[in-house]
Amino acid sequence: MHSDRHIQLLESRTIWLLREAYARVRPLCLLWSVGKDSNALLWLARKAFFGRVPFPVVQLDTGLELDEVYEFRDRIAAEWKLDLRIEPCPPEPADPALPPASRAAARKTCGLQALIAREGYRGVLVGIRRDEQATRAKERVFSPRGPDGAWDVRNQPAEFWDLFETSVPEGGHLRIHPLLDWTELDIWRYTRAEGLPIVPLYFARDGKRFRSLGEKNITRPIASTAATIDEIIAELEATRVAERSGRTMDHETEDSFERLRTGGYL
Amino acid sequence: MSGAGQGPLELVVVGHVDHGKSTLIGRLLHDTGSLPEGRLPDLEAMCRRRGTVLEWSFVLDALQAERDQAVTIDTTRIGFRSARRRYVLIDAPGHREFLRHMIAGAASAAAALLVVDAAEGVREQTRRHAYLLHLLGIERIVVAVNKMDVAAYDQARFHAVAADLARHFEGLGIVPAAVVPVAARLGENLVSRSDAMRWHRGPTLLEALDRLPAAAAPAARPLRLPIQDVYRRDEKRVLVGRVESGTLRVGDELLFLPGGRTARVLTLEAWGRSPRVARTGDAVGLTIDQPLFVERGALAAHGAAPPTLVRRFRATLFWLSDRPLAVGGTYAMRLGTATVPVTVAAVERALDPVTLDAAPSAAVGRDDIAEVVLRAGTPVALDPHRVSPATGRFLLCEGPAVVAGGIVAAEPVVEQVDIHPVDHLLTANARAWRNGHKGAVIWLTGLSGSGKSTLAMMAEKALFARGFQVYVLDGDNVRRGLSQDLAFGPEDRAENIRRVGEVAALFADAGLVVITAFISPYRADRERARRAAGAAFHEVYLKASLEACEARDPKGLYRRARAGRIAEFTGVSAPYEVPEQPDLVLDTGMLAVEACVDQLVSYVERATALDTAVASTG
Numbered sequence: 081m082h083s084d085r086h087i088q089l090l091e092s093r094t095i096w097l098l099r100e101a102y103a104r105v106r107p108l109c110l111l112w113s114v115g116k117d118s119n120a121l122l123w124l125a126r127k128a129f130f131g132r133v134p135f136p137v138v139q140l141d142t143g144l145e146l147d148e149v150y151e152f153r154d155r156i157a158a159e160w161k162l163d164l165r166i167e168p169c170p171p172e173p174a175d176p177a178l179p180p181a182s183r184a185a186a187r188k189t190c191g192l193q194a195l196i197a198r199e200g201y202r203g204v205l206v207g208i209r210r211d212e213q214a215t216r217a218k219e220r221v222f223s224p225r226g227p228d229g230a231w232d233v234r235n236q237p238a239e240f241w242d243l244f245e246t247s248v249p250e251g252g253h254l255r256i257h258p259l260l261d262w263t264e265l266d267i268w269r270y271t272r273a274e275g276l277p278i279v280p281l282y283f284a285r286d287g288k289r290f291r292s293l294g295e296k297n298i299t300r301p302i303a304s305t306a307a308t309i310d311e312i313i314a315e316l317e318a319t320r321v322a323e324r325s326g327r328t329m330d331h332e333t334e335d336s337f338e339r340l341r342t343g344g345y346l
Numbered sequence: 347m348s349g350a351g352q353g354p355l356e357l358v359v360v361g362h363v364d365h366g367k368s369t370l371i372g373r374l375l376h377d378t379g380s381l382p383e384g385r386l387p388d389l390e391a392m393c394r395r396r397g398t399v400l401e402w403s404f405v406l407d408a409l410q411a412e413r414d415q416a417v418t419i420d421t422t423r424i425g426f427r428s429a430r431r432r433y434v435l436i437d438a439p440g441h442r443e444f445l446r447h448m449i450a451g452a453a454s455a456a457a458a459l460l461v462v463d464a465a466e467g468v469r470e471q472t473r474r475h476a477y478l479l480h481l482l483g484i485e486r487i488v489v490a491v492n493k494m495d496v497a498a499y500d501q502a503r504f505h506a507v508a509a510d511l512a513r514h515f516e517g518l519g520i521v522p523a524a525v526v527p528v529a530a531r532l533g534e535n536l537v538s539r540s541d542a543m544r545w546h547r548g549p550t551l552l553e554a555l556d557r558l559p560a561a562a563a564p565a566a567r568p569l570r571l572p573i574q575d576v577y578r579r580d581e582k583r584v585l586v587g588r589v590e591s592g593t594l595r596v597g598d599e600l601l602f603l604p605g606g607r608t609a610r611v612l613t614l615e616a617w618g619r620s621p622r623v624a625r626t627g628d629a630v631g632l633t634i635d636q637p638l639f640v641e642r643g644a645l646a647a648h649g650a651a652p653p654t655l656v657r658r659f660r661a662t663l664f665w666l667s668d669r670p671l672a673v674g675g676t677y678a679m680r681l682g683t684a685t686v687p688v689t690v691a692a693v694e695r696a697l698d699p700v701t702l703d704a705a706p707s708a709a710v711g712r713d714d715i716a717e718v719v720l721r722a723g724t725p726v727a728l729d730p731h732r733v734s735p736a737t738g739r740f741l742l743c744e745g746p747a748v749v750a751g752g753i754v755a756a757e758p759v760v761e762q763v764d765i766h767p768v769d770h771l772l773t774a775n776a777r778a779w780r781n782g783h784k785g786a787v788i789w790l791t792g793l794s795g796s797g798k799s800t801l802a803m804m805a806e807k808a809l810f811a812r813g814f815q816v817y818v819l820d821g822d823n824v825r826r827g828l829s830q831d832l833a834f835g836p837e838d839r840a841e842n843i844r845r846v847g848e849v850a851a852l853f854a855d856a857g858l859v860v861i862t863a864f865i866s867p868y869r870a871d872r873e874r875a876r877r878a879a880g881a882a883f884h885e886v887y888l889k890a891s892l893e894a895c896e897a898r899d900p901k902g903l904y905r906r907a908r909a910g911r912i913a914e915f916t917g918v919s920a921p922y923e924v925p926e927q928p929d930l931v932l933d934t935g936m937l938a939v940e941a942c943v944d945q946l947v948s949y950v951e952r953a954t955a956l957d958t959a960v961a962s963t964g
Contacts, residue, residue, distance in 0.1 A: 086353040088628075095629040096574070096588045103575040103642055127617045130579050130631070210423050217422045238450035238666075240751055241739055243680045247746035263425060322382035 087270055090262055091124065097221060097258040098128040098205070104246040105203035105222075105254055108135040109165075111192075111346065114145070114153045115293045116278060118207035120267050121259055123276055125205070126160065135205075136163045138195060140188045143168070144295040152279045167195045181328035182336055184295040189344045193229050196253050203246075203254045206346050211263045212323055215338045219257055227251035229344030255346075264323050265316050272309045283307050292324050300326040354425060354432035355558065358452045360479070361461035362471040366492045370461055370530035371424070371435050372402030377537040378552070380426035381405065402531065430556040446666050449478055449751060457486035457558050459551075464497035464527070468510045470700050474713070476511075477699040480518040481662060481715070481753060483731060487522045488554045495529035499542040517702050524554035567591035567626070568651035570729070570737050571600075572682030573644040577631070584615050584631040585640055587683070590736035592648070594624040594632070601649045602640050603727035608649060609636035639811040643684035645727040645737065653727040653737055658691060660755035663716050663742070667749035671710035671718075676779045677749060678956075679722065681740035687723035687779040687956070688742070691760075694718060719760050720752075723780045724813060730756045777857035781815050783954040785854035787847075787879040788861040788946075791872060791925060792888030793917050794903055795895030797934040797942065798863040801888065804943045806861060809950060817853060819846055820863040836914060840871055847875025854882040859954060867922040884953055886946065887928035890935035892917045929953075 101108060110125060110133070112118045125133045139153060157164040169191030178186050196204065210217045220236055222244045229252075237245045248254055259267075271278060281290045281301075288301035289312075302321070306312040359367045375381050389404050422437045438451035452458065458479050462472055479487060489511060497503045504527045515522065526535055527546050534540035536551045549557065569592030577584045598611045614621045615631030624630040634640075647653055665671050671690065679688040697704050697715040710716040731738030731753045742750040778784045788805075790798045802818045809816040825832075828845055832838040843866050853860040866872050876883040895917070896904040907915035914920040930949050932942045 089353060092588065092627055092629040099574050099586055099629070128629075130577070130584070130615070130617045211425060214422075217424055237746075238446040238748060240450050240453045240741060240748070241736075243741045245743070245746055245748065249746075320379070320381070320383040322384065325382075325384065 084273070087266060087273060090266055091127075091270065093261065094121070094124045094258045095128040097256070098125055100244065101203055101205060101222075101246075101256045101258070102129070102134065104244075105248065105256065107199070107201055108203040108205060108256075109138050109195075109199070109201050110135060110205040111207070112137045112139050112153075112164075113207070113293070114139065114149045114156075114279060115207075116267055116271060116282060117209060117259060117262075119156075119276060119278065120262075120270055121205065121207035122160070122162075123274060124258070133160075133162060136165050136199075138165045138167050140167050140169055140191045140195070142184050142187050142191075142295055144184060144297065146281060146290075146293070146296055148279050148281050149293065152277070156277060167191050170194070178339075179336060181298045182340055184298060185340050185345050186343070188346070189229065189340070192346075193344065196229070201253055202248045203256050205256045205258065207259045208257055208346060209262050209264070209267070210260050213337060215341050219260055221257050221260055222246050223255040223257065224249045225252045225255055225344065229253070231342045231344065233342060265313065268309060268313050268316065272313065278309075282312065284311075290326070292327055294327050298328045300328070302326055354434045355457060355555075355560070356434045356436060356455045357457050357459055357555065358436040358438055358455035358484075359459045359461060360438050360448060360452060360475040362463065362466070362469040362475075365461045365463040365466065365469075365472075366530050367461045368403030368405075368437055369401070370459075370490060370492060370528070370536070371437050372405035373530050373533050374435075374536050374551070375405055375424070375426050376402065377533050378426050378428060428552055428556050431560075433555070446748070448475065449482070449664065449666075452479060452482055452484065453751075455484060457488070457555075458484050459555070460487060460489045460522075461492050461530075462489060462507055462511060464491050464493050464500075464503055464507055467507050468514060472511070473514055473700045473702075476514060476520065477518060477702070477715070478664065480520055481664065483735065485520070486558045487520060488551070488558065489522045489525040490530070490551055491525065491527045492530050494527045494534065494540075494543060495532055499527075499529075499540075501543075501545045504546075514702075523558055524549055526551045526554055567734055568653075568729075569594055569598075569646070569648050570653065570682075570734050571630070571646040572684070572737070573602075573640055573642055573646060574683050575642055576640065579615070579631075582615075582633050584633055585646075586629070586631045587646070588629050589624050589626055590682070591626050591734050593626070594628075594630065596622050599649060600634065600646045601652055602638060603645045603647065603653060603655055604725045605639070605644065606655075607636070607638045609634035609638050611635075641812065643682075645682055645684070647727075653729045653734070654758060655725050655727050656722065656759055657725055658719055658721045658760040659726075659728065659758040660694070660717065660719055660760060661740075661752045661758065662755065663710075663718055663750040663752045665710050665712060665714050665716060665750050667744070667747065668712055669749075670712075671714075671716060671750070677742040677744055679720070679726070679740050679742055679752075681726065681728060682737055684726065686726050687782060688720045688726075689723075689779075690718055691721045692719040717755070723782055728754050728758065730754055730758055732756060778956055781857045782813055783815075783859065783951075783956065785857045785882055786859045786950065786954050787850040787854045787875070787883045788859065788886060788950060789850070789866070789872065789875060789883060790861065790863050790886050790888055791866045791928075792934070793890060793892060793895045793922055794865055794915070795898045795900060796888040796890040797939060798865075798888055800939060801932070801934070801942055801946060802861045802863040804939065805946045805950070808943060808947045809859060812947075812951070814859050814950070814954075815857060816859045816861065818861045818863060819850060819853075824849075840868070843868075843871040844874060847871075847878045850875065851878035851880075851882070854879050859950060865916050865922070867916045867920065869923045869926070872925070884929040884949075885925055885927075886930045886932060886949075887925045888932050888934045888942075890933075894935045 112122055169187040208216050220239050226249055283289055284304045284307045289304040290301050306315045361367050393400050423434055425434050436451040436455055438448040491504050491507050508525045527543055528535040528551055570590045571587050573585050574587040596611050596614055599608055601608050612633045612635050673690050676687055676689045679686050693716050695704050695717040696710050699715050729737045738754040740752045741748050792798055799820055806816050806818045824846055829842045832842050846862055850860045850862050906912050907918040916922050934942055
């Protein structure tokens with residue numbers, strides 16, 4: 081049900097969006113969670129700018145990522161000659177009322193805010209996709225954020241005909257989402273087609289694998305025997321289980337993810 | 347099967363508020379097995395907490411406020427698949443408040459599903475949405491007459507609604523692919539046939555969607571490549587952009603507009619590859635065989651099938667701002683990668699999209715449609731929307747706000763001048779918008795031999811190529827006429843500088859960027875020039891040591907001054923007062939002249955950029 085041309089056009093569009101962002105919004109940075117999506121985004125940024133990513137690559141670090149994530153990060157950063165900035169996130173979230181599993185996300189939000197305030201970034205490239213989660217389905221490619229990083233869902237700009245509005249709100253920044261149109265399967269097919277390196281946690285070991293990567297204590301692996309990308313693709317073509325079902329923070333209360341996102345989470 | 351090269355079919359779902367769009371989508375996702383596991387129990391729990399029956403719209407209405415008010419606020423895109431192909435459904439809000447989101451949703455769609463409530467029938471937003479689909483060029487339309495359960499599955503009611511809709515469609519030239527009676531909440535005639543509506547002989551909704559042709563036949567559209575940016579890669583200049591239509595090949599001769607110069611494609615550039623051809627939708631890099639000045643906003647095409655280059659053109663606007671459209675209003679027009687100031691020269695016809703009544707130049711308010719003539723500040727390359735959508739549509743912006751979307755008319759070129767010119771005093775803003783930049787005095791000061799004339803001339807050329815109205819005042823052209831009565835004594839030199847300052851201020855007021863190239867060694871003289879031009883004055887200090895300037899000595903002046911043959915020569919026998927707070931310092935003693943030109947040009951671009959919040963000229 082897919083074709084190589086479909087993937088090529090997705091790639092082209094993302095490259096075009098990255099160049100659009102670079103032409104119109106500076107300074108920029110790219111958030112790299114080291115997961116499969118921002119990995120693909122990083123690769124696409126290398127393609128868009130002929131091998132050299134012309135802006136810093138930032139990892140928001142809670143210190144709680146799985147060990148394989150850190151190993152992978154350091155290896156790729158060296159191989160791809162990235163301008164990698166590791167941004168430690170504050171130990172406690174600002175809102176103690178948040179349910180426990182949402183706290184790491186809230187810490188990342190704080191880390192991101194501090195980073196933007198310190199470095200003066202006007203644009204932050206993020207590898208989220210519409211099909212991941214219902215509130216992300218309402219995102220814009222160029223999403224304006226106020227001084228506190230908050231998402232004003234009810235007053236988003238209308239995006240027409242790829243004629244994007246890129247003015248930055250006073251004291252705020254733009255979240256830029258060049259992968260919004262991709263699906264989970266598209267990402268895996270692209271990863272396979274391009275031969276991209278990937279954190280080994282995605283591959284099944286002892287009957288379990290991670291489908292979505294988050295912090296140690298709040299991300300559960302799923303039951304799976306998929307040990308290669310081909311097998312992952314076959315598994316996803318058959319499954320009806322939501323991608324983020326292993327992410328505890330999405331499910332604590334009905335609107336916990338929406339609250340995180342309007343508060344500035346990715 | 348989806349044909350090779352086909353992505354999902356993007357389908358916008360439109361219709362009047364409360365006619366059941368989100369419910370229809372939620373149920374369709376469920377009935378096609380597209381909901382993730384666990385989503386249905388989640389929904390049931392959510393509805394129990396609110397004490398409602400199962401609301402299928404909650405599948406899409408992801409925001410808490412939407413669930414609580416049972417209204418869709420924002421557009422959602424969600425994928426699903428039938429046995430035949432993949433779809434992306436775009437759920438657009440039906441409430442009039444959110445019209446801009448409906449249009450944005452529809453703007454990216456290839457086909458549309460119009461939902462009409464069987465009991466309520468065709469309503470205001472039904473008509474408006476149908477008109478907008480027509481305006482946006484969406485021709486593949488399926489109609490769902492919904493809530494047939496509420497209408498007691500009445501065949502006569504269905505036909506009455508269908509006939510009413512057909513009358514409205516006829517006025518627009520729309521022929522729907524199918525009209526299907528459905529009860530979305532109960533899943534009747536969506537995927538499975540309804541027992542209660544055996545009288546319906548046509549397709550179910552999903553069958554009707556699956557029968558929509560995959561895409562309009564890929565018409566051989568002309569090449570349109572809006573230039574996005576220019577990168578330096580090794581020693582090459584690489585132009586980047588996206589092929590919006592047509593095919594680009596190595597060796598093609600390209601015409602770059604609005605400049606009008608041509609060059610051949612030397613290479614297509616991709617990381618790790620050297621493609622020979624790029625097709626519609628491809629993001630490309632290319633190098634050309636001529637050292638043309640090309641920048642973001644240029645449009646590349648083949649000379650045999652060029653776009654139209656216009657100054658005044660016809661277009662249809664859908665107005666999105668609370669402030670009514672005003673003749674004489676000036677906006678930033680964004681078309682392709684170009685941004686050009688345009689002024690509304692005339693409103694030829696205002697149209698009520700609900701009744702389709704036309705009124706000659708009535709007031710055009712929010713959500714109204716108007717056929718207008720626009721006057722562009724600089725020539726702009728475009729196409730009729732039917733010929734090339736990507737270069738045939740545009741936005742009008744006021745600061746960060748989009749005030750209108752526009753569709754270039756089938757016959758865009760306007761020959762006549764304004765029939766109803768608007769009286770208004772010309773303001774500095776109006777001049778700035780016509781020129782695309784503000785007026786300025788760029789006052790270069792520095793020792794003889796510091797590079798003022800060279801830099802002025804080179805910057806003038808570079809700025810001119812970027813579309814600036816720019817002029818250099820220097821000793822050569824000023825002494826020839828304006829100051830031909832003056833000699834070279836201290837008083838006459840001061841008077842010369844005074845005249846240059848006053849003339850430069852007038853030039854800046856007229857909207858030009860004027861670069862002056864005079865030693866102007868005295869602070870008092872430069873301050874007087876600053877007072878003449880006010881905020882438009884920019885002092886640029888060319889910093890180079892006396893030794894460096896004397897070593898260059900391009901005209902042999904230092905040699906003659908040292909020999910005592912020139913009296914009161916700055917740096918030798920007269921002082922040079924270094925600027926205390928120059929707006930820009932160019933280290934011409936250390937940097938290559940090209941680097942200084944780049945710095946100066948980018949300074950001028952910044953200093954003369956239009957204010958983003960500039961509104962009308964009136």
